[in-house]
Amino acid sequence: MRKVAIIGIGMTKFGNLWDRDLVSLSVEAGMKACHDANISQEEVEALYGGTMSGGLFVNQEHVAALLGDFSGLKNIPCTRVEAACASGGLALRQAYIDVASGMHDIVVAGGVEKMTDIGGAAVTKTLATAASQEWEAVYGATFPGLYAMVAKLHMHKYGTTEKQLAMCAVKNHKNAVYNPFAQFRREISVQDVLNSQKVADPLNLLDCSPITDGAASVILASEKKAKKLCKKPIWILGSGHAIDTISLHDREDITTLKATVEAAKQAYKQAKLSPKDIDCVEVHDCFTIAELCAVEDLGFCKKGESGKFIESGHTQIGGSIPVNTSGGLKAKGHPIGASGIAQVIEAVLQLRGEAKGRQVDAKIAMTHNVGGTGGTAVVHILGR
Ligand code: COA
Numbered sequence: 001m002r003k004v005a006i007i008g009i010g011m012t013k014f015g016n017l018w019d020r021d022l023v024s025l026s027v028e029a030g031m032k033a034c035h036d037a038n039i040s041q042e043e044v045e046a047l048y049g050g051t052m053s054g055g056l057f058v059n060q061e062h063v064a065a066l067l068g069d070f071s072g073l074k075n076i077p078c079t080r081v082e083a084a085c086a087s088g089g090l091a092l093r094q095a096y097i098d099v100a101s102g103m104h105d106i107v108v109a110g111g112v113e114k115m116t117d118i119g120g121a122a123v124t125k126t127l128a129t130a131a132s133q134e135w136e137a138v139y140g141a142t143f144p145g146l147y148a149m150v151a152k153l154h155m156h157k158y159g160t161t162e163k164q165l166a167m168c169a170v171k172n173h174k175n176a177v178y179n180p181f182a183q184f185r186r187e188i189s190v191q192d193v194l195n196s197q198k199v200a201d202p203l204n205l206l207d208c209s210p211i212t213d214g215a216a217s218v219i220l221a222s223e224k225k226a227k228k229l230c231k232k233p234i235w236i237l238g239s240g241h242a243i244d245t246i247s248l249h250d251r252e253d254i255t256t257l258k259a260t261v262e263a264a265k266q267a268y269k270q271a272k273l274s275p276k277d278i279d280c281v282e283v284h285d286c287f288t289i290a291e292l293c294a295v296e297d298l299g300f301c302k303k304g305e306s307g308k309f310i311e312s313g314h315t316q317i318g319g320s321i322p323v324n325t326s327g328g329l330k331a332k333g334h335p336i337g338a339s340g341i342a343q344v345i346e347a348v349l350q351l352r353g354e355a356k357g358r359q360v361d362a363k364i365a366m367t368h369n370v371g372g373t374g375g376t377a378v379v380h381i382l383g384r
Pocket of ligand 1: 085120124127143144184199205206208209210211286330334372
């Protein structure tokens with residue numbers, strides 16, 4: 001396999017972007033990434049685009065060809081990638097495999113979702129299409145409800161508290177203040193989280209990622225092209241991808257996302273690194289409990305100890321493993337298909353030393369993107 005680098009990044013603002021559509025968001029992110037890589041779109045040889053549900057959110061399918069067309073990518077292969085909330089991370093992995101295999105030299109991996117054109121109930125129903133229809137959604141299970149069950153069991157088994165869950169949201173909102181692309185750039189307190197509207201016990205509104213519009217793109221290049229085109233290429237050192245049962249009830253222990261454990265194992269092995277080598281990580285915090293599970297499943301603390309780990313400040317900027325310096329899905333926003341790519345953009349910014357106001361000393365960064373309640377997980381390790 002050839003070495004692969006990320007040579008360009010671009011994203012839109014995340015938020016309730018009522019005056020924008022799927023196409024214009026994608027084109028903006030793609031053009032910014034080409035500009036950052038100092039290439040024209042004619043030099044792109046293939047596109048992998050992550051999006052969960054163009055059909056249900058905005059009545060638009062056949063998205064890859066559409067976005068390729070409007071981006072001026074004439075007659076090149078454009079492929080849509082769908083893995084629920086892990087669509088973006090998986091698009092990156094497919095683009096990585098493409099370049100690593102020698103098939104193409106310059107490839108764009110992007111992600112987009114336009115979620116706010118339909119009402120909240122319709123969004124919840126659309127998101128629930130990523131759960132098992134026969135075993136979960138049909139009984140009224142929604143993602144807040146499913147993750148609430150994970151949180152309840154984590155609290156029961158390990159003594160995790162609602163305050164410890166809230167601390168994740170507080171940290172991520174604090175980090176997002178310094179991210180100009182984030183949906184919520186305001187600090188909140190633990191009390192704000194605990195007092196916010198109950199969504200699914202024990203999760204409150206401020207434990208949840210929001211409904212978001214947005215797009216993100218990165219340009220991947222082979223080693224030869226990267227060295228020619230880019231002063232600060234960021235190398236993909238490891239890539240892992242695994243699945244697990246879609247339904248929670250089929251798992252031995254719903255507080256462990258085996259797909260995450262397995263994807264991380266693959267990425268660590270390929271990169272020849274271990275958790276202690278990672279300087280910062282963007283984890284999939286669609287709900288605060290998901291961030292707790294992630295720091296355990298990725299190996300940053302022991303099983304069951306994430307509550308105390310977070311409480312003692314390890315995951316803050318300046319801590320032993322800063323988590324979600326971008327603001328995470330919680331505060332940066334979670335436009336489903338774009339989230340996995342936006343995580344990679346934060347990792348690249350940290351590694352380039354361009355994460356203004358939230359910079360950590362990073363040589364190695366990790367990204368972790370989950371579909372559903374862990375039916376899919378994708379993990380990447382990046383380095384300077
Ligand atoms: N975090 C912070 N603030 C939020 C928020 C969130 N997650 N969601 C909404 N808000 C704010 C809004 O900006 C708005 O503020 P304003 O009154 O100052 O304008 C207020 O809260 C009410 O917003 P509204 O859109 O009416 O909230 P809602 O009750 O319809 O939706 C949730 C809130 C939590 C139910 C919704 O964001 C949600 O479903 N999130 C989970 C998404 C999800 O499941 N993703 C997939 C994960 S697997």
